[in-house]
Amino acid sequence: RKEVEQDPGPFNVPEGATVAFNCTYSNSASQSFFWYRQDCRKEPKLLMSVYSSGNEDGRFTAQLNRASQYISLLIRDSKLSDSATYLCVVHRVPSASKLTFGTGTRLQVTL
Amino acid sequence: EPEVTQTPSHQVTQMGQEVILRCVPISNHLYFYWYRQILGQKVEFLVSFYNNEISEKSEIFDDQFSVERPDGSNFTLKIRSTKLEDSAMYFCASSSLNTDTQYFGPGTRLTVL
Numbered sequence: 001r002k003e004v005e006q007d008p009g010p011f012n013v014p015e016g017a018t019v020a021f022n023c024t025y026s027n028s029a030s031q032s033f034f035w036y037r038q039d040c041r042k043e044p045k046l047l048m049s050v051y052s053s054g055n056e057d058g059r060f061t062a063q064l065n066r067a068s069q070y071i072s073l074l075i076r077d078s079k080l081s082d083s084a085t086y087l088c089v090v091h092r093v094p095s096a097s098k099l100t101f102g103t104g105t106r107l108q109v110t111l
Numbered sequence: 112e113p114e115v116t117q118t119p120s121h122q123v124t125q126m127g128q129e130v131i132l133r134c135v136p137i138s139n140h141l142y143f144y145w146y147r148q149i150l151g152q153k154v155e156f157l158v159s160f161y162n163n164e165i166s167e168k169s170e171i172f173d174d175q176f177s178v179e180r181p182d183g184s185n186f187t188l189k190i191r192s193t194k195l196e197d198s199a200m201y202f203c204a205s206s207s208l209n210t211d212t213q214y215f216g217p218g219t220r221l222t223v224l
Contacts, residue, residue, distance in 0.1 A: 043217050
């Protein structure tokens with residue numbers, strides 16, 4: 001089983017739509033969770049951290065379910081500029097410093 | 112806003128040649144990392160570095176790879192004898208603590224011919 005698993009997509013949605021991405025992770029020792037955004041041929045950029053209580057940043061909501069080892073990202077009112085690949089990332093601090101990335105879910109927002 | 116910088120942005124080399132990829136981490140950060148991303152694949156961890164030594168490395172990071180912090184600002188990745196399969200984007204990242212957010216540089220695209 002892959003350490004971090006995501007549906008690669010692509011998700012093609014019209015502007016203004018709500019879209020949700022899911023991610024599962026296999027290592028229950030994972031302690032920190034993130035969503036990064038990656039534009040084509042660019043570096044990953046932190047979108048938001050993910051907490052068990054759920055957290056929201058504007059149009060973006062992230063949720064963590066430790067029991068199911070499941071992470072989600074909800075984007076409301078999609079904009080053309082949201083088109084990118086969304087990377088689910090886990091961090092097993094303090095035992096390991098590395099980030100483990102999923103393959104990413106591609107989102108294309110259209111007019 | 113402070114950022115991680117990397118040079119060169121694109122490096123083309125012949126198979127068997129040595130390459131050195133350079134990174135300048137964010138100035139007050141203490142932890143440094145290299146990741147790579149083969150075209151169309153996921154970002155993969157290579158190595159982390161703290162207090163002038165490697166703290167963790169992946170299976171990819173074999174004897175052909177080495178890292179160094181030659182001065183107070185640069186952090187380098189050397190590939191001794193490049194192979195075709197080393198062609199990838201190489202990202203440097205840094206964080207202030209190992210528990211903190213890692214910030215990525217823009218990457219160096221390495222093409223091995």
